[in-house]
Amino acid sequence: MAQVQPILSNGAINGFADKPDKVFAESFPRYAPASETGLDGPDQVLYSKLGTTTEPDGRCRIPLDDSEENSVKPMSVPGQLMRSAKLYPNHIAMVSRLGVDGKRISYTYREYELQVRTVARAFLKLGLERHHSVCILGFNSPQWFISDIAAIYAGGFAAGIYTTNSPEACQFIAESSRANIIVVEDAKQLEKILEIKKNLPLLKAIIQYDGIVQEKNVYSWSELLEIGKNESDDKLESVLKTIAANECCTLVYTSGTVGNPKGVMLSHDNLLHNARGIIKYVDLKSGCEVIVSFLPLSHVAAQVVDIFTSLYMGGTIYFADKNALKGSLVDTLTVARPTAFLGVPRVWEKIYEKMQEVARNNGPIKTWIANWAKAQGLQYNMNKMNGIDYKHWGYVIAKWLVFNKVKAALGLDRCKLFATAAAPLSTEVKKYFMSLDIPIMEAYGMSECSGAHTLSTEKKYRLGSVGCVMKGLKTKLDNLDNTGEGEICMAGRHIFMGYLNDPEKTKEAKDEEGWLHSGDLGRIDIDRFLYVTGRIKELIITAGGENIPPVHIEHLVLKELSALSNALLIGDKRKYLTMLVSLKTESNSDTGETLDSFTEDTKIWAKSIGSKSTTVSEVISTKDPIIFKEIQAAIDRANLKSISNAQKVQKFRILPHDFSIPTGELGPTLKVKRNVVYKMYANLIEEMYQ
Known part of the structure; x- marks a missing residue:
């Protein structure tokens, strides 16, 4: 490899520059050759002996091997x-949203x-x-x-x-x-x-x-x-x-x-390598794909899919309007008719809730047909997931009678890839869409790995799993416990360079051997499917020293009662576990802020159990005994599935409103900001420990 003096500083991090990169030395026997002059851009590689940098003008070596994925020449x-x-x-690259x-x-x-x-x-x-x-x-x-x-x-x-x-x-x-x-x-x-x-x-x-x-x-x-x-x-x-x-x-x-x-x-190589990997792994076709752009472009998932994957394969992007997440997304979908669609869990949940609302207005005959069709769809897709791709006559009829019409109404009639990312999507919602012949593929990754690291496909799918690692990339579990769980670590050409001007945080995330430590707990099954089971930093350690994964317990409770929108576990350094819950309510279509009134589903549920409440404020002000009893019963059922008494929820409080971005509990990608919630509702939390 030709070596020349770098034109710019390499941005060496103390402790990184001269230490051997073991994993890359073993897995990637060579690095992309450097430019002789440093003026052969934009697709040149500049000399560096570093695998990591935090300097704005730094650069990192690009590991290559003889595999099809990692032998591709770097491009800018x-x-x-x-x-x-x-x-x-002359192919259409972008189509704007409607102008004035x-x-x-x-x-x-x-x-x-x-x-x-x-x-x-x-x-x-x-x-x-x-x-x-x-x-x-x-x-x-x-x-x-x-x-x-x-x-x-x-x-x-x-x-x-x-x-x-x-x-x-x-x-x-x-x-x-x-x-x-x-x-x-x-x-x-x-x-x-x-x-x-x-x-x-x-x-x-x-x-x-x-x-x-x-x-x-x-x-x-x-x-x-x-x-x-x-x-x-x-x-x-x-x-x-x-x-x-x-x-x-x-x-x-x-x-x-x-x-x-x-x-x-x-x-450049991080982003384009990830885009290329996604295209090949899910079999997207050059010059053929259509995508709708609506997720925040400040987030890595939207960037790598909307900008770089589309750019790499010559796809067409349709832009949704500002109210996409407030209800107008379907308008753009029906115009664009995308061939691939990525939505965060809350998007799929909103579609699910709307479809449930429409289904309630169907007459008995339509309801019977829909239920029969969904049974065919679920059976077919569950079989397909297990390697049995046999189209039974019932599925063929259901597709013609129901599925094609549902997809056309959603603008998804041409869509061959339905995906979710950024947070877990409940099994209940996944099965519902699977029953409508819309199998949602899960992706797992983070900003630090340029987007996706694992993906599900129709041929590689397990409920509850985030799929298998994409070709050319590597996964390992660090600090395994006796249950086979450990921290998910990743390696490959898609791993980030470092955190800008932050060597300390970079060292915490990316070790000397080039592995990115995700902070997520996971396990890998015998077929190499990855399951995300929790988050290390979100682990609750009780006063008794018990380590408890909150996400697992929260999902158990939410699964027991569909009227609950959010459940947040409390208990770090406490004697016992408690929970903050929110009921599903309507939201302001202009601001996205949640309202006091129940959703139609929640109203039906409340009426079915004998409650007269139609708003959250009524429930809290009257301490509605019927609703409180039902929530307690759901928690009790979830507690039966706990592996120890320390993992049982002892008390709960109903929050005055559901989580939203305007009220601060959710971030831009609709993830719950736990620390923010803890501060906002400190008084309610302390009540449960008095």
Whole structure:
């Protein structure tokens, strides 16, 4: 391998630079060769002897072996977009959401690449420096994608900011990533940046891509394009020559449920290797796939699927509108008719609840037909899951009579891959969709592994499992206990470079042998399926020293009573376990905030057990004995499944409202912020221990 003096600092971490990388030395006998000149970009590899770095201008070696997956030559994001623009010049890359004129704008791959180049030239003109960032604050749109990749073309980092972030949280990310430019969607998001602008000395320009710009010194999207059109390609081309596939191109900030978020440094090769692996593992076809973009692009799952997987295979992206998670998603689905669909558990649960509501209005004949069809669908898909792919006549009729119509109504009639990620999806919901011939595949991964590490497929599927590890990647369980559970650890070309400017946290996450320690507990069965059983940091250690996985107990309770939306276990350093529960209620379609009134299902349930309550406030103010008794009975049934007395829930309290993003209990990806909930309801918790 040719070795030259690096043009930029390698960003060595004390303790990482000179220690042997055992797992890569054994599993990956060689590394991608380095460029002779350092000016052969953007698809070059720059010399590094490091497997980890936390410096913004650092780079990491890329491990290769003779397998089909790991022998693929590294490529950069700009190199990949240029390739796709040549392969699919007239193929539609992106279709915008409806504009104020009621029309959608389409971009071919040729137009996509040209716009990226134009915006990259504008970013350079406005002062974007090498290894500094462009922060993007807005809902999914073509402008989001273009800004993201243009930042990378211009030698900077793309750094997404959640639209739910406060001005203070926006400031932290802008400071951490050394933002020179911030791109915002509209006046609402612009307000946050204007509030903190005085605290950002490195900020040189603000761009607003939607609505009429009314602030001075803020560029509109059309003005940005005009700036780029008036610049030559000379500076951009000179920057592209210095780019390497083994340096950072994207920063994904963790949700920061405890302390400030960490900036996960992902290289060009990290992201494209993961995208390539997903495409091959689930058998997506080049130039054929359609995806709807609606999950937050600040999250790694949406980035790797919507931006990079689509870019790699020449897919078409349809953008949903801002109200997608409040009910309008189906409108976009029926227009786009995607061939693959990824939804977080709450999305699938919302669809499930809506379908249950519709089913209640069916007459007896429709209900009988639906129940018969669902029995056929569940049996067929359970058989298929176990390797028996036999289409019984009952399934064929049910598909024609029911399943095709349901899928068409949801806009999923062309969909061949239904997936979920980011959090566990209940077995009850999975079985329901399986009975409708919509088998939902589970994916497992994290920001630090560029997205997916394991995936389920129709040929590799187990209920409760997150699938098998993708080809070319590695999994092991660390610190195994006597039940066969241990910490899930991952290795491969998709493992992140390090946390930006945070060597200490990096060492905690990525060990000297290159293994990423997930913090998740898991087990692997005889067929190599991975099961996530808990979270190490979420383990409750009682005053008696018993280690208790809260997620398992919470799921037991939720399974016993469908009227409960959330159950949160309490008991760390306490004498016994208690629980906070919330009832399923309606939500505000504009803000997403949960309301006081029960959902229709909850009302029916309450009436069926003899309760007259229709709101949470009624239940709490009257201490409704019937509802309290039913919740206690559900907890008692769950307690019967506990493996010890220490794992039994002794008391509970009903929360005044369900969890939501606006009220603070849920993060942008709809994960529960446990520490936030503990603080919000400290008084209720203390009540249970008095």
